[in-house]
Amino acid sequence: MVELQPSKLVVWVRFPSSAPYSAGSLPAVFLFYFFSGGAFELSKKRRKTNDKKGIFRLFYPDDSALCEALQRYFGHSSFRPGQLDIVRALTAGRDVLAVMPTGAGKSICYQLPALLREGVCLVVSPLIALMQDQVQRLIQNGVRAAYINSALTENQCRKALQNAAQGMYRIVYAAPERLMTPSFLHFATSVPISLVCIDEAHCISHWGPDFRPGYQRIAEFLSLLPQRPPVGAFTATATPRVREDILQSLQLSQPLVTTSGFDRPNLFFEVHQYSREEKLQALKLYLSQKSSASGIVYCSTRKAVDELWMLLTAEGYRAARYHAGLSLSERQTAQEGFLCGQASLMIATNAFGMGVDKPDVRFVIHYNLPLDLESYYQEAGRAGRDGLPAECILFYTQSDVRTNHFLIENSGAETAQQDAQKKRLSDMIQFCFTQSCLRRTLLRYFGEAYGRSCGHCGSCAPRAQRASLSRMLAKETRQKSPVVDSRLWCELDRTRKLLARRESRPAFAIASDAVLTQLCLQRPSCLRELYRIPGMTQTKAEAYGKDFLKVIAAFS
Ligand SMILES: [Zn+2]
Secondary structure (H helix, E strand, O other): OEEEEOOEEEEEEEOOOOOOHHHOOHHHHHHHHHHOOOEEEEOOOOOOOOOOOOEEEEEOOOHHHHHHHHHHHHOOOOOOOOHHHHHHHHHOOOOEEEEOOOOOOHHHHHHHHHHHOOOEEEEEOOOHHHHHHHHHHHHHOOOOEEEEOOOOOHHHHHHHHHHHHOOOOOEEEEOHHHOOOHHHHHHHHHOOEEEEEEOOHHHHOOOOOOOOHHHHHHHHHHHHOOOOOOEEEEEOOOOHHHHHHHHHHHOOOOOEEEEOOOOOOOEEEEEEEOOHHHHHHHHHHHHHOOOOOEEEEEOOOHHHHHHHHHHHHHOOOOEEEEOOOOOHHHHHHHHHHHHOOOOOEEEEOOOOOOOOOOOOEEEEEEOOOOOOHHHHHHHHOOOOOOOOOEEEEEEEOHHHHHHHHHHHHOOOOOHHHHHHHHHHHHHHHHHHHOOOOHHHHHHHHOOOOOOOOOOOEOOOOOHHHHHOHHHHHHHHHHHHOOOOOHHHHHHHHHHHHHHHHHHOOOHHHHOOHHHHHHHHHHOOOOHHHHHOOOOOOHHHHHHHHHHHHHHHHHHO
8 A cells, every 4th residue: 555645655564464474575565665765664553454464664764854954954955966865765774885976965965864863973084184174064054073083182082082972962073993992982882873974985995096904994893883873885986896895894784875976067078188298388278268267287296296386386377286295384375375266276186185175166187197087087076066167177198107107016005906006097098098978988987877978078079169168168157147236246255255254264165156146146135035045054044144134135
């Protein structure tokens, strides 16, 4: 019997007294619901009729509650592709292995279930910068969260763990090496754990690009918990071998396995083949068309970054540089300069970008060939986070292949890992020479089906279009922008910058360009109306709403 309720599908299953369910199709029904993100529970309401022995209720968790929480804590009115299935499954207590790229809205997939379930959610994360960034955002959104890592003093750590053991936080971030320490175990076994989430789960696998031994003890940690919580594993690396390793190492039980959100329709991909001499000219030509747009140029070595940076700054470009050879304060200054727009260009090695969220990067250029498609797509994906058109240009030079082989052979990794790296490099090279749709090639590599040609990459776009593409995209952006009162926009922008300075944060963390545009168009007159603006969370509306409303009121 199927009963449809608003936003809730409920299926009642009855057990006939004469035919036990093991004989029939019941297990199949259960499996179907389980695999489609559903859950089941024993109904408290038993229906008193003669032929029913017991009733299970199969249901999809109520999506309207999920949407409401999404709006309340994160300010979004709808889920992005792929998010809802994961949120449903984790909320219902089912394990998940989700393959999704950085920037596809991964954190919401576990943060939302964490807020809807009882207890503390543990997030295992490899990078201190990522943890700090996430925790800061959660706190801004009114969620009690903390991180426990080596950036804290011993005293701070102890205090944080004490607080956590008292259930003071909803979400706690920690590095994998931290899990098995006595103090952390004490905390983890003294409070109910709502979820365990593993970020960058591919670090578990020897076959992945970032193997990290600490990840291999996560399974042991899980086994020490009084009750095994649902486990969500997230990664952007999806080769079948790595996926299998994750499933096995974590012993996920009947997990929902999804690959989603890899497509970024607003990104235009293009590969150019140049000689070493041509490359610099090509880069300058490209930059000359970009005027003040923000962009990142990735180089493979520190030396290449330094050289290019000197050449470009000497020619008057507002460029910052970033690599691991610079001091911490030099790196911070460079990053802040780029975030606030003082420098429009960031020239960097792959050390730059983790945890950096600048939404209006209009182009990412790979000046050298990356080691693999995983790094390429992650770095290129830092363009166009705001959803507006952006370009990802890859320069291919034969000599880079030799450099990359050299880097792999001298990485000090074991032979098996080197072989895996070489295989990934050969996939990277193949991508540079493919005649077919670049987007489809990328998405297939990450296990996402994409049938057609995209019409919006270096292989698909008609030749004439390609040459003048930058101009075309700029025109398109202008045409698509809705008509807003520019004076109001500037005034709101000024307010945003004042607030940002007051809180020492980048301006877009107060409100994005898209939010300002919506404020101009919708002109809310009270907090309730303000709260309906996409991207405006309850916490932000409460913190900054009055300032924005004052500006808008002065204009109406
Ligand atoms: Zn294409």
